[in-house]
Amino acid sequence: MLKLLFLSTPVGPLGSGIGGGVELTLLNLLQEMIRRGHEVKVVAPKGSVVTGVSCQQISGTWQEMIQNNHRDTPIVLPENSVLGNMWDYAKRVETDYDLIVNFAFDWLPFYLTPFLDTPIAHLISMGSMTDALDEIMNRVARKYPNTIGVHTNAQAKTFSFNDICRVVGNGLNLSLYNYCDTPDHCLAWVGRIASEKALEDAIEAATRVNIPLKIFGKVTDEEYWQTIRQNYPSAPYQYEGFFNTVELQEKLGKCKALLMTPRWVEAFGNAAIEALACGVPVIAYQRGGPAEIVQHEKTGFLVEPDSVSGLVEAINKIDSIERKQCRQQAETDYSLKALGDRFEPWFYELVK
Ligand code: UDP
Numbered sequence: 001m002l003k004l005l006f007l008s009t010p011v012g013p014l015g016s017g018i019g020g021g022v023e024l025t026l027l028n029l030l031q032e033m034i035r036r037g038h039e040v041k042v043v044a045p046k047g048s049v050v051t052g053v054s055c056q057q058i059s060g061t062w063q064e065m066i067q068n069n070h071r072d073t074p075i076v077l078p079e080n081s082v083l084g085n086m087w088d089y090a091k092r093v094e095t096d097y098d099l100i101v102n103f104a105f106d107w108l109p110f111y112l113t114p115f116l117d118t119p120i121a122h123l124i125s126m127g128s129m130t131d132a133l134d135e136i137m138n139r140v141a142r143k144y145p146n147t148i149g150v151h152t153n154a155q156a157k158t159f160s161f162n163d164i165c166r167v168v169g170n171g172l173n174l175s176l177y178n179y180c181d182t183p184d185h186c187l188a189w190v191g192r193i194a195s196e197k198a199l200e201d202a203i204e205a206a207t208r209v210n211i212p213l214k215i216f217g218k219v220t221d222e223e224y225w226q227t228i229r230q231n232y233p234s235a236p237y238q239y240e241g242f243f244n245t246v247e248l249q250e251k252l253g254k255c256k257a258l259l260m261t262p263r264w265v266e267a268f269g270n271a272a273i274e275a276l277a278c279g280v281p282v283i284a285y286q287r288g289g290p291a292e293i294v295q296h297e298k299t300g301f302l303v304e305p306d307s308v309s310g311l312v313e314a315i316n317k318i319d320s321i322e323r324k325q326c327r328q329q330a331e332t333d334y335s336l337k338a339l340g341d342r343f344e345p346w347f348y349e350l351v352k
Pocket of ligand 1: 017019020021022024025190191192216217218241242243244245248268269270271272274
């Protein structure tokens, strides 16, 4: 039995959606580690919603989202940083734990690694973003090989330490996702509404095939969202809102396909496996995590990156995908058990 301390993302509280996929990843891993008999405590920004386990709520100013940084943007820590406060707490209690699991894609946890006595597993949720962050991660990776976990090989390849990190995939509590065999005449788009996700490509494709597009997710870049609304005043899309898993899966399950249009190298793409779990085929650009998830022509289509006509072609062929195969893939590759089978041995290796 391991005693684990999970340090959440510092960009916002768990449950807010600001953290994107990492929020769901943390909660799923938490659930599976507890089911396996491990003891887990979560440390997260104040306002986080975590049920069933102890969560140390930490106040302080959230970190800025790193997605809008340039390669040479320096590291920024605000006054009374929640990230700093979370690590102050970790330092105080570290001797009570076998392993600290860091979910923050940020500089400070890597910098602090040699200053703590307890081993740290860093689960990173994005591809390479800035030089300063790459440098510190590289230093940790070389000094403590295999302490950095990534979700996919495509994500790993964006880093120079790709040969010494651990690829752990991801997984879901499939019992929360219902299989739906009878979709309505609509398409889905799921994610944080921000420029790296290129929602405009999905809107453009939906317009060309004239099928309604339902948009689910948190608006994390308001300016970007307003630009989209101005640019597509009469496109057939509907912004549905941000939902919890139970509601999201119900609405997502009723869609004919999920469109995944990220402009960046998506580290994984939780939205892809959530769609598959509902029996919804995924049409994604062939880059990043989704390219390693979608089985082309079996559980969806991988199309040329940034090609709206590629998306259109795939939408026109969507009925050739058997929705049962999608659910089947989720059950085989992305169950909580599959997730635990990849993470648990990694954690044991690090505490040796
Ligand atoms: N999501 C949600 N409710 C919504 C729309 C999205 O909880 O209405 C969550 C979804 O479950 C997924 C996350 O938002 O976990 C998006 O994660 P993904 O890995 O696809 O992208 P990221 O935001 O991490 O880049």
